[in-house]
Amino acid sequence: MISFTLNGQTVQATEDETLFDIAKREGKTLPHLCSGYHQFNKADGNCRLCVVEVEGERTLSASCMRKASDGMVVNTHSARVEKSRKMVMELLMADQPTRETCPDPKSHFWKMADEVGIETSRFEAKEPVKADITHPAIAVDLNACIHCTNCVRACQDLQSNDVLGMAARGGKSHISFDQNDLLNESTCVACGECVQSCPTGALLPRDPKTGETVLSDTAERTVNSLCPFCGVGCQLTYHIKDDQLIKVEGRKGPANEEKLCVKGRFGFDYIHHPHRLTKPLIRKEGAAKEPIDPANPLSHFREASWEEALDKTAQGFKRYQPSELAGFGSAKGSNEEAYLFQKIVRAGFGTNNVDHCTRLCHASSVSALMEGIGSAAVTAPFMDALKADVIIVIGSRPAQNHPVAATYIKEAVKKGAKLIVMDPRRQGLTRFADHMVQFKSGSDVALLNAMIHTIIEEGLVNQDYIEKYTEDFDKLADKIKDFSPDAMQEICGIKADEIRTIARTYAKAERSLIFWGMGVTQHVHGTDNVRSLMALALITGHMGRDGTGLHPLRGQNNVQGASDSGLIPMVYPNYQPVASKEVHDKFEEFWQVKLDPEPGLTVVEIMHEIQAGKLKSMYIMGENPAMSDPDANNSRKSLSMLDHLVVQDIFLTETAMYADIILPASAFPEKTGTFTNTNRQIQMARQALNPPGQAKQDLWIICEIAKRMGLDWSYESAKDVHLEMEQIMGSLNGITWDRLEAEDCLTYPNGQAVLFGEGFPTANSKGRIVPTDLIPPDEVPDTDYPFVLTTGRMLEHWHTGAMTRRAAVLNQIEAHPVASLNPKELNKMGLEAGDMITVSTRRGTVDIHARPDRDVPTGMVFIPFCFKEAAANLLTNPQLDPYGKIPEVKTCAAKITPSKP
Incomplete structure (x- = not known):
C-alpha cells in the first residue's frame, strides 16, 4: 500500500x-470518453478529458494511465485542469454535429460536455461524410466520431475480431471497417461490442422492427438478466419502453465481462413476434395430424380456455399406464422448471421416461465423465484458457457457437498460449491456431490414441500423478501399442510427424486445457472419443490445477442446469442413480410418492417405443424433436402416432403442429429463475415483461397440471421450488435463492471454479482410464453416397431456429437455408454460389442453396439444422452410441445433385 494526497485528502x-480508479473509489468520477467509458477496454489516455495535475x-x-506513487500530490479539478478539459472538449465538439442534429443527443459525449461546461465550439468543423445504414443491426455515422478508438479496442482487444481500425492520415484519418468497406460488406460478425463502447452515437443499435436508431436513455426501465441462447451464460441488461424490449447491453458478468455476441445483443425481439402463442389450443375433433398445411397450420386447432385445456391435459395423461407415458423437458427453461418437470x-x-436435449448433444460426455471421474460437469471454467499454456479445441467451433467463450481463447493466444484446433472443418479459430489439425470425419479415436501412444512411448507421462490419482494405466499402455502415429496416419488423414508434434506440445506444457463440443460427442463412438480425451489429461496430470482440465462446452443456455436438476431418465437430481435402492427410497420419502425403480427411456428410444405401440402419450415442454431429432421424418411419424400429445411452448413449432393440446408459455425475458452455465455458474434471470395475451408462466402451467393429476403441490414461485431443490441436491449447498438474488452468480460446488486437485468423487478417489478401440462411423461414403454430411449450428441462428429465425436482425443476416461445400466441389458440378442443389441420404432429401466455403474439405457437405425449409435432420442417422445413447448426427453418407429447374 502507498499513501498520497488527492484533492487535499490523504488516501x-x-x-x-x-x-x-482511485478518484472514482473516493467518490470523484472524472470526466471521460475513452477507457473510463468502457471499463474492460484497456486504458490508452486518448481522449485527454480525465487529465489531472x-x-x-x-x-x-x-488519470486512466497514471499509476499512484507514494507521496505524490494530485489535484483533479485545479484551474489548470479545468481549463485544459474545456479546451479538449471544445476541440472534440468541433468534430461533432450540433446537439440538435447529432445521431444521439443523449449520448455520454453530451453529458460530458455539460459536466465540463462547454456548449459550442469556436473551431471549424470537419467535412461531413455519408452515414452507413447498410447493416440491419448497427447504424454508422462517423460525423459523430471523435477518434477515441473505443470501438477499435473493443473489436481488437475484447472480441479479437480485428475488423475495425484507423484508416488514412492526419485530418482525414477515420475509423474503418476492414478496407474501408461498408459495414454490411465487411467481415463484421455484429457482436455489437463497438456499439456498447461508443460514447458519441457514431455507432448505434437499430430497432429490429423499424430500422430506426435506438438512442441512449430512451428506455423507461431496465432489468438485469441473462442471455437466453448458448451455454456461456452472459449477463445482460434489458432496456424496455412501452412494454417492448428495445435494446440489450452486456453487463459485468463473470462469464462475459460486458461482452455479447450477435444473438445475445440483437436477437431479443423474437418475444414480440406475431407468431407468439397467446391462447390455449385444442385439436379439432377429427382433424388429422398429417399432412400438415404449412400455409395454415392453425386450421386444425380451436381456441380453448385454460380450464378446459388443463383439464383435458390431465385427463389424457391419467388414461394411460406409467409405461405408456413420457416427457421431454427443456434446456431453455430454468433450473426450477426442469426440476418440476422431471418431478411431475x-x-x-409414475415413470422415469423423461429426457431432454442433452441426449442429442453431451450424453456421451456425461457417460464417459461419470464413468471415469465421477462427475459430469466441466473441471475448469473456459476463462481458465487465460491461465493455460496449451489449449486444445476439438470437435467444437467456439467462434461460431460460443463466441464470448472464444474471446478468452483468442486472448490467451495473443498472450502466448499455443492453440491446437482439431476438426474436420476449418473454422473461426483457425487463424489463431498454431496447429490446424484437419482430420477425417469420424476418426477421432485414431488421432487421439496416436497422441496417447506418442506420450507413453516417449516417456512424457506424469508418473507421479498416474500413481496417485489414476487407475488402469497399465491397460491403456498395453492397448495403445497398436495405435502408433505411423499406423494411424492413413486412418485419420494426419501425418505421423504432425501427430507427434501436437502430442508433445500438449504433454510437455506446464498447463494444458481441452475444450470439446458435439463434433466429439455425436458419433456412435462419442463416448470413446471422450474417454480418449480424459486419458490424455489423466496420463499427463493436466487436471485439478488452474489452466488445466476438461471442458465440454454446453450448447443450450441451461443444458447443464437441466441435467443437474434431473431431466435424465437414469438419474434423479444431482445425478443420483435411479437404479440405486438407497437413492430411490430417499426420493420416495422426500417426495412422499411411489416411484418407478427402473431407469427410463431416452429421446430416441421413446420414439421407437411409440412406433412399437407401447408409448401412447407425451408431455413436451420447450423442445422441438420434429426438427432436432435425427431421421426427423421418422420422429414426425412417431409424434403423429401418439394418442395424446401435449406441447407447452411459445411458438407453433414443427413439434406443436402434431399436438392434441398446445399450452402457450413464457419466453425467457418473461420469467424469473436460476440458470447454470457451462462453467457450473448458477445465475439469476429476472422477469422483464409479462407473457402476451393469455400465455402463462411455465411453472404455473406445470403446477396446474400436477394439481389435476392429484399431486399436492403448493409452489407459488421459483423461489419455493429452489428451496426444495436445496434440500435434495448437495451441489446447492450454500447456494440459496437469497444469495443468488444478491450476488447474481455462484459457482458449485462450494464456489470451486477448478475441481479435482486432490482426487475425484469416485470410490477410490482415482480417475479411471478406459482404453478405446477403433469403431468406424455407422455410415461411410460409397459409390452411391460419396459425400460425408455433417450438421451443426451457425453464428446467427441457434438450435432449431424457433427463436432466432423470428428475430428480425438475425433472420436478415442469414435468411435462407444453405449447404456449405468446398468451391472445388461446386466447380466439378458446374454450380455457382446460391444455386439450388439436392442433398440426399438413405433417410431423406432436401433442396437447398449451395454456399462455397473453403473451410469445408472436399468430399463433405455441411448443413445447419435451424432451417425448417430444408431441415438437416431429415437426413441424419439415428444410430446410437451404445453408452451415451446419443445419435450419430455428425456424420453420414450423402449424395449431391443439381436441383431440377
Missing part, C-alpha cells in the same frame, strides 16, 4: 491502481 492505494510536473497526466413425470406419471 491509500496499491501501486497498480490508476488515479482514475500532479504537483511539481510540467504536464498534465491522463416421475411423481405424477
Whole structure:
C-alpha cells in the first residue's frame, strides 16, 4: 500500500491502481470518453478529458494511465485542469454535429460536455461524410466520431475480431471497417461490442422492427438478466419502453465481462413476434395430424380456455399406464422448471421416461465423465484458457457457437498460449491456431490414441500423478501399442510427424486445457472419443490445477442446469442413480410418492417405443424433436402416432403442429429463475415483461397440471421450488435463492471454479482410464453416397431456429437455408454460389442453396439444422452410441445433385 494526497485528502492505494480508479473509489468520477467509458477496454489516455495535475510536473497526466506513487500530490479539478478539459472538449465538439442534429443527443459525449461546461465550439468543423445504414443491426455515422478508438479496442482487444481500425492520415484519418468497406460488406460478425463502447452515437443499435436508431436513455426501465441462447451464460441488461424490449447491453458478468455476441445483443425481439402463442389450443375433433398445411397450420386447432385445456391435459395423461407415458423437458427453461418437470413425470406419471436435449448433444460426455471421474460437469471454467499454456479445441467451433467463450481463447493466444484446433472443418479459430489439425470425419479415436501412444512411448507421462490419482494405466499402455502415429496416419488423414508434434506440445506444457463440443460427442463412438480425451489429461496430470482440465462446452443456455436438476431418465437430481435402492427410497420419502425403480427411456428410444405401440402419450415442454431429432421424418411419424400429445411452448413449432393440446408459455425475458452455465455458474434471470395475451408462466402451467393429476403441490414461485431443490441436491449447498438474488452468480460446488486437485468423487478417489478401440462411423461414403454430411449450428441462428429465425436482425443476416461445400466441389458440378442443389441420404432429401466455403474439405457437405425449409435432420442417422445413447448426427453418407429447374 502507498499513501498520497488527492484533492487535499490523504488516501491509500496499491501501486497498480490508476488515479482514475482511485478518484472514482473516493467518490470523484472524472470526466471521460475513452477507457473510463468502457471499463474492460484497456486504458490508452486518448481522449485527454480525465487529465489531472500532479504537483511539481510540467504536464498534465491522463488519470486512466497514471499509476499512484507514494507521496505524490494530485489535484483533479485545479484551474489548470479545468481549463485544459474545456479546451479538449471544445476541440472534440468541433468534430461533432450540433446537439440538435447529432445521431444521439443523449449520448455520454453530451453529458460530458455539460459536466465540463462547454456548449459550442469556436473551431471549424470537419467535412461531413455519408452515414452507413447498410447493416440491419448497427447504424454508422462517423460525423459523430471523435477518434477515441473505443470501438477499435473493443473489436481488437475484447472480441479479437480485428475488423475495425484507423484508416488514412492526419485530418482525414477515420475509423474503418476492414478496407474501408461498408459495414454490411465487411467481415463484421455484429457482436455489437463497438456499439456498447461508443460514447458519441457514431455507432448505434437499430430497432429490429423499424430500422430506426435506438438512442441512449430512451428506455423507461431496465432489468438485469441473462442471455437466453448458448451455454456461456452472459449477463445482460434489458432496456424496455412501452412494454417492448428495445435494446440489450452486456453487463459485468463473470462469464462475459460486458461482452455479447450477435444473438445475445440483437436477437431479443423474437418475444414480440406475431407468431407468439397467446391462447390455449385444442385439436379439432377429427382433424388429422398429417399432412400438415404449412400455409395454415392453425386450421386444425380451436381456441380453448385454460380450464378446459388443463383439464383435458390431465385427463389424457391419467388414461394411460406409467409405461405408456413420457416427457421431454427443456434446456431453455430454468433450473426450477426442469426440476418440476422431471418431478411431475416421475411423481405424477409414475415413470422415469423423461429426457431432454442433452441426449442429442453431451450424453456421451456425461457417460464417459461419470464413468471415469465421477462427475459430469466441466473441471475448469473456459476463462481458465487465460491461465493455460496449451489449449486444445476439438470437435467444437467456439467462434461460431460460443463466441464470448472464444474471446478468452483468442486472448490467451495473443498472450502466448499455443492453440491446437482439431476438426474436420476449418473454422473461426483457425487463424489463431498454431496447429490446424484437419482430420477425417469420424476418426477421432485414431488421432487421439496416436497422441496417447506418442506420450507413453516417449516417456512424457506424469508418473507421479498416474500413481496417485489414476487407475488402469497399465491397460491403456498395453492397448495403445497398436495405435502408433505411423499406423494411424492413413486412418485419420494426419501425418505421423504432425501427430507427434501436437502430442508433445500438449504433454510437455506446464498447463494444458481441452475444450470439446458435439463434433466429439455425436458419433456412435462419442463416448470413446471422450474417454480418449480424459486419458490424455489423466496420463499427463493436466487436471485439478488452474489452466488445466476438461471442458465440454454446453450448447443450450441451461443444458447443464437441466441435467443437474434431473431431466435424465437414469438419474434423479444431482445425478443420483435411479437404479440405486438407497437413492430411490430417499426420493420416495422426500417426495412422499411411489416411484418407478427402473431407469427410463431416452429421446430416441421413446420414439421407437411409440412406433412399437407401447408409448401412447407425451408431455413436451420447450423442445422441438420434429426438427432436432435425427431421421426427423421418422420422429414426425412417431409424434403423429401418439394418442395424446401435449406441447407447452411459445411458438407453433414443427413439434406443436402434431399436438392434441398446445399450452402457450413464457419466453425467457418473461420469467424469473436460476440458470447454470457451462462453467457450473448458477445465475439469476429476472422477469422483464409479462407473457402476451393469455400465455402463462411455465411453472404455473406445470403446477396446474400436477394439481389435476392429484399431486399436492403448493409452489407459488421459483423461489419455493429452489428451496426444495436445496434440500435434495448437495451441489446447492450454500447456494440459496437469497444469495443468488444478491450476488447474481455462484459457482458449485462450494464456489470451486477448478475441481479435482486432490482426487475425484469416485470410490477410490482415482480417475479411471478406459482404453478405446477403433469403431468406424455407422455410415461411410460409397459409390452411391460419396459425400460425408455433417450438421451443426451457425453464428446467427441457434438450435432449431424457433427463436432466432423470428428475430428480425438475425433472420436478415442469414435468411435462407444453405449447404456449405468446398468451391472445388461446386466447380466439378458446374454450380455457382446460391444455386439450388439436392442433398440426399438413405433417410431423406432436401433442396437447398449451395454456399462455397473453403473451410469445408472436399468430399463433405455441411448443413445447419435451424432451417425448417430444408431441415438437416431429415437426413441424419439415428444410430446410437451404445453408452451415451446419443445419435450419430455428425456424420453420414450423402449424395449431391443439381436441383431440377
